[in-house]
Amino acid sequence: MNSNSLERNQKLRTAGTYLFFIIGSIIMIFPFIWMLLTSFKTVAESMQIPPDFFPAQWIIDNFKDAMASLPFGALYKNTALLIFWRVVCAVAFSSMAGYAFAKLKFKGKNLLFSIVLVQMMLPSQIFITPQYQMLAKLGMTNTIFALVFPGLVSAFGTFFLRQAYMGIPDEISEAAYLDGCNHWQTFVKVMVPLTTSSMAALAVFTAVFAYGDLMWPLIANTDLKMMTLSSGLATLRGQFNTNFPVMMAGSLLAMIPMVVLYLFFQKQFIEGVAMTGGK
């Protein structure tokens, strides 16, 4: 085989790889494009068979209708608070618990960690009823606390950060003890700064999960003004018919904050998704 045919084969292989990824990208991006186009169509156009790819007329009434149907300001605020508190609590409590499970010696450590793991293995749906009952008895439904409550602690976060802390050699914390730190100071001044990338990954994972969480916000908060973007959008879906263009317009509006966040924290998003195995 001469060098020309080697080069040709190499080019063909590269072209094949590119083609494969381009097709994959189109498949992944198509629902988003379809949502974008549908949000500018009329109801009739959106239901038309065979469908038209582009709208006959680019109308923005659907956006006006969506904004009139839903209190978007409140939904944005509630979603932002939900994400903020879920991220803060998950990262803070998971890092403390993860550090304890990874580095401290205490009786019953393995048993307690097994309980954390068991929580990860059970389907989250089985916790919904007891959690709702607790909130209802406390009279805390339709509050921000109700939205945040199930995410105050994260079994996955505890497990994930425990692994991160286990990757730090014991000598580092021992050096800190000898340098005059107690457990808390060792944790705050030495261990936390060493796990910031893992914490950022957990924060991204938690934020994405909180943003997309539908079932719990729908159950905990029934007042439209206390709903999140995801649960608010779900109210646009009627029992017998759905105005798809308005719903798509609403979804597009709901996506804006996440897209902006992604543009700012693209690196952390990708690292986070890669590290946590989330998707």
Added chain:
Amino acid sequence: MAQLSLKNICKKYPNGYEAVKDFNLEIADKEFIIFVGPSGCGKSTTLRMVAGLESISSGEFRIDGELMNDVEPKDRDIAMVFQSYALYPHMTVYNNMAFGLKMKKVPKDVIDQKVRDAAKILDLEKLLDRKPRALSGGQRQRVAMGRAIVRNPKVFLMDEPLSNLDAKLRVQMRTEISKLHQRLGATIIYVTHDQTEAMTLGTRIVVMKDGVVQQIDSPQTLYNQPGNLFVASFIGSPQMNFLDAVCEVEGNNAFLRVGEYRIALSQEKSKKLIDKGYAGKEVVMGIRPEDVSDESSTRAEHQAFVKGTVNVYELLGAEVYLYFDMCGTQMTARVSSSTAAKEGDKVDFVLNTDKIHVFDKETEITITN
């Protein structure tokens, strides 16, 4: 600086494993003590008990007479240099060195002065703004030393601090540590499994095996008068030659029968063997490679001659190691590089009988050195 006292120190883990058994040691001010022994002998565990990183199961550990068993590591006024250096990866060299002082709430200007002084001693002045990942192994090691120095602690603990360095740098840093000890006048406990480090650095060496102290002595005494067969084999490179022998006595003279050879011992050694009742008993004879020479080398006053064929010839520049077989045992002779002996040659080897060590075969304790 400080005096340390370890009395009947034991370390027993919950699973019943005893890592350190009845460890006793008095360390004087400014001493450079070396803990040496094979892996798993308990030397690092003892060091960690001194540091407060491991609890003491029983016994008493005192610094300047004050009981330290239950004192937190941070309150013991001890600095430690770890094998992995354990530098804080997120801090610069300056902050790594200043961290301990910051925790003690020392004024900033004092911290700055101390860090810069230590950096000057260790030639780290140009590296103060770097993070540990941007340093070479030797530089990291120096930062770890600097972190210990700035705190001016009562005791320095070093846990195999040179084992991650290449051979050349290790020799260089060994000298640096020795200089540092003289300069600071510090009390140092140094753990190593490298007997060259032990011999060159220590004022006294603690040889350990299976959690038990085998011998505590100066490097010279350990080398010349090992307390038992383990110490004799562990200290010295290449290690001492050992041969199974039978003690034969004629009048006031004792001989060691090794196969076809009958090796006469000096009056002093003979007396010890006879007095201790070893006549006719099996013993182990030990002789260091430098006390075995070939014919061409200078002969010692008291000699025994053995014949052997050279199996392996190793030239080390200034000297040569000759490996030969004696009564089924591999022997090593350390001779001058001017030796005419080559691989396959039949050589008359000369044993310096004044330097023969004799050990009890059962207890392995030294009978005579």
